[in-house]
Amino acid sequence: xxxxxxxASSCKMNPSQRAAVSxxxxxxxxxxxxxxxxxxxxVGATYTRRYKNELFDAQLRMYAHRSRRNLLVTEVTATRSTxxxxxxxGGSFGAHPSGDSFTWxxxxxxxxxGECIVWxxxxxxxxxxxxxxxxxxxxxxxxxxxxxxxxxNESQALVAxxxxxxxxxxxxxxxxxxxxxxTSVTAMKL
Numbered sequence: 166x167x168x169x170x171x172x173a174s175s176c177k178m179n180p181s182q183r184a185a186v187s188x189x190x191x192x193x194x195x196x197x198x199x200x201x202x203x204x205x206x207x208v209g210a211t212y213t214r215r216y217k218n219e220l221f222d223a224q225l226r227m228y229a230h231r232s233r234r235n236l237l238v239t240e241v242t243a244t245r246s247t248x249x250x251x252x253x254x255g256g257s258f259g260a261h262p263s264g265d266s267f268t269w270x271x272x273x274x275x276x277x278x279g280e281c282i283v284w285x286x287x288x289x290x291x292x293x294x295x296x297x298x299x300x301x302x303x304x305x306x307x308x309x310x311x312x313x314x315x316x317x318n319e320s321q322a323l324v325a326x327x328x329x330x331x332x333x334x335x336x337x338x339x340x341x342x343x344x345x346x347x348t349s350v351t352a353m354k355l
Contacts, residue, residue, distance in 0.1 A: 184266035192256030221250040243315035302336035322352035
């Protein structure tokens, strides 16, 4: 529900547009000769990508959490391997959000998992050219776009928490609290 306006005088046909936030979490597995398949589960509200090569089978299951509405989750699972699999992940923007809907600040904060990246962005214009600008905060682990080490049938949840000034007076603090709460449980419990 966050929109970035372009002002009533600058664009009369489409005065506002949905503000775009870069994906903070990995979107695919990297590797040589990787075969990939994808599935959309409309009942479970998940998007799954399965990857296969000679060394392992891996799965990325992505979803917006059903009851924790501020969370995005990418669950990484090694489904076949001969021991520990080192799964290289890519497709997230890491420390650099993109898009022209926000003016971004990027910094790190201490979280339960160690050091987290915080994106704090404010819309450039109010939705209809008047009113208040909206701030969005996105918090995620600084290592969520690199390598995950898993045993066969083990899962790890990579979490991003997002909060806005529409929901909280301090969206950064709220997003960090949501992130810390979510990462204090196992992937299965989450």
